[in-house]
Amino acid sequence: MSHASRHAIDLSLYDRIVRRRIIIVLALIAGMVLAFVADLMTGPANLALGDVLSALIDRSEVPAQLGVVVWDIRLPCAVMALLVGAALALSGAEMQTVLNNPLASPFTLGVSSAAAFGAALAIVVGLGIPGVPSSWIVSGNAFLFALGSVLLLQMMARLRGTNVETLVLFGIALVFSFNALVAILQFIASQEALQQLVFWSMGSLTRATWEKDAVLAVVIAVVLPWSLASSWQLTALRLGEDRARSFGVNVTRLRFASLLRVSLLAATAVAFVGTIGFVGLVGPHIARLLIGEDHRFFLPTAALSGALIMSLASVASKLIVPGVLLPAGIITSMIGVPVFLALIFSGRGRG
């Protein structure tokens, strides 16, 4: 490499790019904190910033009622919003990479539909997993079916000769199958069960409890470092499957592990809050537009973007119709689409 010195590249440029990315990540975290606090302040009774902060700092110092509102009612939901957004966006990011498809997300590949079917079985027919306490039956069923649908995808992936295009088509087939099954259950459901089911499938953060928060937090805490450990392999996979394999990456194993992580994240999130579609698709795209596809940055940024969108959606769901709490699943798209479009158009302008 005798010519190396002639046109040596300036690595300080790269350091600058990395610094810029870290600033973007910090800005996202700051935005997330602001949205989180706003989420705590809004509700049937709007709270002052000072009250919320003093209740957060020391519950015993504030009136009991304020403590209950902040700690027992709003915090579990606000935390759930962050966790669900992060989980869905992270699983969408991994799916888009390992399936090499920018339209892949837990929602578009049947995970949410499968969860809805599981929930419908519990709500309409009362069918649940034996031994699961009744308050967890809907979540338990949703989790089981969501996990099952990704495992079905997995089995397809391991069949010889199945390529990623086939997998995506199979995921779409799952969406339609489970939607049809849910429709059958809706058709035979009692009016009361139907209402409950429709409400479930709209996705709502109000089902959050501290226990559910803890479960999802543990899942994310386990999965995120596991994802990051594969980040270079995922980056290499973006440049083509044969290329990555020629670098020694066991793509089959990588895809299997990745879909396993996706199934844990998406199934847990959907089980607790119902169908929330858009964030799993758009979180990764926002991350891609902000910092590119070096997965060391891409994966955490996708998770942060998802958490931010979900938290903003939670705030908006309380503000749009005063006094009425709209289901967060509906609001996610209303918040996510303008953000997404703005990024796409501003990106075009720069490029």
Added chain:
Amino acid sequence: MSAASANRDELVVRGLSAGYRRRPVLEGLDLPALRPGQVLSLVGPNAAGKSTMLRALAGLMPARGSVRLGDRELIGLSLAEHAKLITYMPQTLPSGVGLSVYETVLSALKASPAGAENWDADTIRRKASDVLARLDIGHLAMETLDQLSGGQRQLVSLAQSLVREPRVLLLDEPTSALDLRHQQDVMRLVREITDEGAMMAIIVLHDLALAAQWSDMIAVLHGGRIAACGAPEEAITPEMLAKVYGVAARVERCSQGRLIVMVDGSVD
């Protein structure tokens, strides 16, 4: 280089068979021994098995027979072990990926479970920047892939493969989407780096003149078998072109002594 040491680093392919479950593509194929510093081109009509051969050599698909590099048998090695010795460069680098050129090259080392085991982060960074400078694309390092032209992207693809410092570089139609200038640039770089003596290259090409210009040896594949093999003037003959490609052609030397192929029509 003594005969013994040359022998130690040779790539010898004997009785190579590969294919898909019910459709064998290559059957019992031999290649002449290839030494470090040499370039072998694989040519042949469409569906002759050229890409299959390359993928089989790279360990990307199951194969039978023997592929020896020095005293190591490569068939049966794991993908990770293959990756330490051989790098396969597919036809094109995907375009719509939000990665910088520099990160693209880094990922070739960082993704590998084996390739970079003894290299610390600084070494990897230096190797990545060296290879970009070597291919004269250092100024593109911070550009993202979707901003590059096809020719530039192919050089990045080459950089990504070379940074792994393979003993054997396999290139699948590296010039197929390029204009004349970039075809020459890519082939010249592969030739120069091979000439440095540490690496050998096997290149699938469609353009016979390009193959003749830059290779030490040409192997002509036809229906999964070797139809002709040897120095360019031995492999590319009117008889071979009639039999393998079904064309009536003349093979002559230009004023500078290079091989040129003139196709007059097809043979019935």
